[in-house]
Amino acid sequence: MSKVGIIAHGTIPFTKEDSKIESILHKSTNDLFQKNPNIDKKDIDAVLVSTNNNSKYLSPILSEMTGIQPKIAHSIESLCNSGTNSIVSAFSYISSGLADMVLVTGAERYDSPGQILEWDNSRGEFKHPIFWASIFSKSYKKEYDISNEELAIVSVKNHKQAKENPNALSKKTYTIQDVINSKKLTDDLRLLDCSRPCTGSASILLATEEIAKKNSDTPVWITGIGQKTTSAGFTKNTSLSSMESTRLAGKSALQMSNHNISEINVAEVHDAFSVCEPMALESLGFTNPGKGMKMIDDLYETNNFKINPRGGLIGTGHPLGATGISQTIEIVQQLQNSAEKRQTDNADIGLVHNMSAAATSSTVLVLEK
Amino acid sequence: MSKVGIIAHGTIPFTKEDSKIESILHKSTNDLFQKNPNIDKKDIDAVLVSTNNNSKYLSPILSEMTGIQPKIAHSIESLCNSGTNSIVSAFSYISSGLADMVLVTGAERYDSPGQILEWDNSRGEFKHPIFWASIFSKSYKKEYDISNEELAIVSVKNHKQAKENPNALSKKTYTIQDVINSKKLTDDLRLLDCSRPCTGSASILLATEEIAKKNSDTPVWITGIGQKTTSAGFTKNTSLSSMESTRLAGKSALQMSNHNISEINVAEVHDAFSVCEPMALESLGFTNPGKGMKMIDDLYETNNFKINPRGGLIGTGHPLGATGISQTIEIVQQLQNSAEKRQTDNADIGLVHNMSAAATSSTVLVLEK
Numbered sequence: 002m003s004k005v006g007i008i009a010h011g012t013i014p015f016t017k018e019d020s021k022i023e024s025i026l027h028k029s030t031n032d033l034f035q036k037n038p039n040i041d042k043k044d045i046d047a048v049l050v051s052t053n054n055n056s057k058y059l060s061p062i063l064s065e066m067t068g069i070q071p072k073i074a075h076s077i078e079s080l081c082n083s084g085t086n087s088i089v090s091a092f093s094y095i096s097s098g099l100a101d102m103v104l105v106t107g108a109e110r111y112d113s114p115g116q117i118l119e120w121d122n123s124r125g126e127f128k129h130p131i132f133w134a135s136i137f138s139k140s141y142k143k144e145y146d147i148s149n150e151e152l153a154i155v156s157v158k159n160h161k162q163a164k165e166n167p168n169a170l171s172k173k174t175y176t177i178q179d180v181i182n183s184k185k186l187t188d189d190l191r192l193l194d195c196s197r198p199c200t201g202s203a204s205i206l207l208a209t210e211e212i213a214k215k216n217s218d219t220p221v222w223i224t225g226i227g228q229k230t231t232s233a234g235f236t237k238n239t240s241l242s243s244m245e246s247t248r249l250a251g252k253s254a255l256q257m258s259n260h261n262i263s264e265i266n267v268a269e270v271h272d273a274f275s276v277c278e279p280m281a282l283e284s285l286g287f288t289n290p291g292k293g294m295k296m297i298d299d300l301y302e303t304n305n306f307k308i309n310p311r312g313g314l315i316g317t318g319h320p321l322g323a324t325g326i327s328q329t330i331e332i333v334q335q336l337q338n339s340a341e342k343r344q345t346d347n348a349d350i351g352l353v354h355n356m357s358a359a360a361t362s363s364t365v366l367v368l369e370k
Numbered sequence: 371m372s373k374v375g376i377i378a379h380g381t382i383p384f385t386k387e388d389s390k391i392e393s394i395l396h397k398s399t400n401d402l403f404q405k406n407p408n409i410d411k412k413d414i415d416a417v418l419v420s421t422n423n424n425s426k427y428l429s430p431i432l433s434e435m436t437g438i439q440p441k442i443a444h445s446i447e448s449l450c451n452s453g454t455n456s457i458v459s460a461f462s463y464i465s466s467g468l469a470d471m472v473l474v475t476g477a478e479r480y481d482s483p484g485q486i487l488e489w490d491n492s493r494g495e496f497k498h499p500i501f502w503a504s505i506f507s508k509s510y511k512k513e514y515d516i517s518n519e520e521l522a523i524v525s526v527k528n529h530k531q532a533k534e535n536p537n538a539l540s541k542k543t544y545t546i547q548d549v550i551n552s553k554k555l556t557d558d559l560r561l562l563d564c565s566r567p568c569t570g571s572a573s574i575l576l577a578t579e580e581i582a583k584k585n586s587d588t589p590v591w592i593t594g595i596g597q598k599t600t601s602a603g604f605t606k607n608t609s610l611s612s613m614e615s616t617r618l619a620g621k622s623a624l625q626m627s628n629h630n631i632s633e634i635n636v637a638e639v640h641d642a643f644s645v646c647e648p649m650a651l652e653s654l655g656f657t658n659p660g661k662g663m664k665m666i667d668d669l670y671e672t673n674n675f676k677i678n679p680r681g682g683l684i685g686t687g688h689p690l691g692a693t694g695i696s697q698t699i700e701i702v703q704q705l706q707n708s709a710e711k712r713q714t715d716n717a718d719i720g721l722v723h724n725m726s727a728a729a730t731s732s733t734v735l736v737l738e739k
Contacts, residue, residue: 023489048599055424057484058449061602061731072597072622074731075448075455080427086444089468090459097465099458099595115426120392226468230417230443233430253441362430362443 005095006213006220007368008206009037010330015170015201015318017111022054026063026108029202029323033104034067039216040206046100047073051087051107052322053080053115063106073100080115080357081273083107084203084325085364089226091207101209107327108202109320116198116321118358123236131186131195133235133359134274138189140241141276145291149191152294153180155275156193156315158301163312165342168327170199170318180275194275196313201320203327221333225258225367227251235359244277244360247284251354251365255286258367260350262286265367267306267335267345268352269328272313281354282308285365310335310343325355329366336370374464375582375589376737377575378406379699384539384570384687386480391423395432395477398571398692402473403436408585409575415469416442420456420476421691422449422484432475442469449484450642451726452476453572453694454733458595460576470578476696477571478689485567485690487727492605500555500564502604502728503643507558509610510645514660518560521663522549524644525562525684527670532681534711537696539568539687549644563644565682570689572696590702594627594736596620604728613646613653613729620654620723620734627736629719631655634736636675636704636714637721638697641682650723651677654734679704679712694724698735705739 011033013025034040048071050060060074073094077087084107091103109115116129124132141147157177163169175183175193183193213220227250232238239245255261262285270285272278279293287308288296300307311317311331314324332351334340340348349370356363380402382394403409417440419429429443442463446456453476460472478484486497493501510516526546532538544552544562552562582589596619601607608614624630631654639654641647648662656677657665669676680686680700683693701720703709709717718739725732 053426055483056489057422057447058487058489058602058727060448061599061727062489064599065602065606070601071599072619073455073458074597074599075446075452075459077444077446078426079429079444083444086442089442090444090462093459093462093466093468096467097462099462099465114424118427120425120427120431228441228443230430230433230440232439233427233434237434250441358427358430 003096004210005092005207005223006210007333008208008213008217008220009033009040010205010333011036012168012203012327012330013201014168015199015320018200020200022056022108022110023062025200025202026050026059026106027066029204030063030067030106033204033206042069045069045071045102045104047071047094047103049087049091049103049105050076051083051105051326052076052109053078053113054110055114081321081324082355082357082362082364083322085353085355085366088329089228089364092223092226095207095209101212103207104204105326106204107323109322111198111200113198113321121234123234130273131190135187135190137241138276141280144242147294149181150177152275153177154301155272155278155297156180158297159272159309159313159316162306162310163316166311166317169312169316170197171316196273196315196319199318199320201318201323203323203330205326205330219337221336222369223366224369225254227253227365230362232361238359243290244280244284244363246360246363247281247354247356250363251285254365254367260367264350265352266350267310267332267348268308269331270309270354271356272309272315273319285354306343306345310340310345328353328355332368336368372465373579374461374576374592375579376702377577377582377586377589378402378409379574379702380405381537381572381696381699382570383537384568384689387569389569391425391477391479392431394569394571395419395428395475396435398573399432399436399475402573402575411438414438414440414471414473416440416463416472418456418460418472418474419445420452420474420695421445421478422447422452422482423479424483449726450690450693451724451731451733452691454722454724454735457698458597458733461592461595464576464578470581472576473573474695475573476692478691480567480569482567482690490603492603500559504556504559506610507645510649513611516663518550519546521644522546523670524641524647524666525549527666528641528678528682528685531675531679532685535680535686538681538685539566540685565642565684565688568687568689570687570692572692572699574695574699588706590705591738592735593738594623596622596734599731601730607728612659613649613732615729615732616650616653616723616725619732623734623736629736633719634721635719636679636701636717637677638700639678639723640725641678641684642688654723675712675714679709679714697722697724701737705737
């Protein structure tokens with residue numbers, strides 16, 4: 002399989018702004034090209050748009066707005082996981098030889114229709130993901146004897162880290178008591194345990210090894226890819242305290258990259274809700290089942306930004322189609338040693354974990370310098 | 371680039387049925403597996419859904435309904451061109467080595483939101499594609515001195531051919547006078563010049579060379595791929611009597627397959643409206659500019675099904691996300707000599723042409739035995 006590198010990226014601050022999706026998409030693409038004036042738009046073979054927005058033909062529209070005439074152009078949707086799915090698709094176009102340079106742009110409005118999965122009737126009255134998140138929280142806390150106060154540290158940590166991310170939706174830090182005292186959504190879920198839908202956009206440019214080396218002094222390589230869909234319906238999950246699709250996707254990605262999890266220096270994991278962070282860390286193998294909170298506590302105590310340096314979904318906000326791309330950009334910046342106040346030590350190998358709909362599907366990427 | 375074969379397909383009759391999109395998707399997938407009991411669903415690495423439907427997470431939902439747990443799963447949208455875009459994406463997953471077997475299912479409801487491109491304000495009051503189709507017709511007729519009666523033969527021919535297609539929406543044949551006397555939508559467009567939106571679904575299964583040879587006695591190989599997006603807005607077209615994106619996509623696909631257009635024995639071209647068929651034939655190089663109607667007349671007179679054997683979009687109906695897949699299945703059947711009353715002679719090399727939004731983007735595939 003030929004090598005694929007990430008050679009440029011662009012983003013916009015995540016906000017609650019009410020803009021048209023075409024304009025939101027265009028802004029991060031524009032940021033990418035402004036930061037990389039050496040890139041010739043004529044060389045771009047494919048433009049993939051990652052979004053849950055209902056507007057059609059967004060890739061040709063973005064291409065026309067940007068001045069690109071690609072061969073391949075379409076939108077990709079898989080709820081929260083759309084961004085990383087699009088990156089894997091870009092990888093496949095390049096690796097197969099159908100494209101040499103691929104732009105991937107993800108964007109979402111704060112009122113994304115991807116927040117509700119009408120099909121999943123098992124969610125009953127609760128159309129929003131708070132339903133499964135609440136059941137995950139109850140199950141995880143019970144199985145491993147974790148209190149609400151202990152779980153709240155995820156939100157405290159990620160808001161703290163987001164404060165160093167100029168593009169994050171959250172600008173505040175919170176205490177454990179703030180989390181506990183925030184609006185009670187269910188018995189097991191407070192408002193500050195949740196990532197917030199928002200308006201955001203993020204773009205990356207991928208290329209063949211030859212082009213990557215020519216256009217970037219510090220390309221970042223995608224060396225591992227793992228994906229798995231176990232089901233679509235929340236009640237089909239084999240466990241409510243771990244993520245089976247994440248375990249399988251993580252295993253495949255590490256295997257492809259010839260690394261083991263202990264070699265990963267920095268990672269973005271999908272913390273749509275507090276409980277997702279320890280569950281993801283355990284399912285990926287960063288720590289043993291039930292030990293996720295201990296790992297998170299230790300990182301928080303030592304001010305170590307290893308997990309979710311940009312502030313996770315909880316701190317950065319969650320514009321669905323942009324999230325996976327924003328996560329990937331964070332790891333690229335970490336590996337390029339350009340993450341400023343969020344920079345972690347010795348960041349040589351990084352990991353991105355993204356998932357959809359109660360972890361019924363997951364994508365894991367391994368990135369290297 | 372490694373070889374990719376089409377090893378199975380399924381479809382449902384195209385109708386005006388009011389069903390849920392999940393059920394429509396599932397029906398053609400089900401048809402595929404019923405016809406091919408030798409396929410083990412465990413071997414399917416990716417499930418790609420082609421649709422303009424606004425429902426989310428359809429690929430994991432279809433996977434769960436079908437009993438597949440794929441690695442890769444998402445929806446792909448690019449208006450009318452979604453199906454062929456999805457087939458090219460499947461090709462890239464296999465050719466890159468990320469997947470060995472990929473299911474592509476396209477489906478649409480008769481009331482698809484993809485029929486209207488809100489963004490293109492140049493269409494003025496006319497939100498439906500009849501606006502650009504009418505301008506194309508006026509321009510083409512004027513440039514090449516073609517009468518309404520002459521153009522009507524496209525619809526007459528394709529309805530006649532659709533009558534031999536048990537899955538076609540149209541069951542009737544029409545005369546030139548029937549077309550001329552059908553409801554006048556604009557000065558240049560009659561109702562029978564238009565393909566009709568409908569409910570439909572079509573599925574194909576693609577695989578590596580090794581798996582294709584093991585699972586099928588008559589695999590069909592994708593040997594040429596060409597894609598081009600020139601713009602998104604109708605008024606950016608350089609000509610209103612030819613299709614620039616089709617010309618470029620066709621050229622690339624033929625180049626990749628090492629064939630020239632005269633070697634193509636049978637083709638599906640995107641006749642969303644009568645005028646699109648001669649324009650596409652000319653832009654693909656089947657005949658010279660202005661000579662498309664002469665070619666169509668000759669085929670009709672000799673009862674030769676070479677172009678649009680299944681009846682085209684005009685005769686078969688146009689369920690957007692399913693169309694490109696249905697076109698591809700027709701060429702597969704032609705090459706496998708299983709197209710029954712629609713069978714053309716010496717069908718060794720076939721071509722599929724699909725496009726979106728006034729041919730602002732096109733995809734061309736070359737298929738071989």
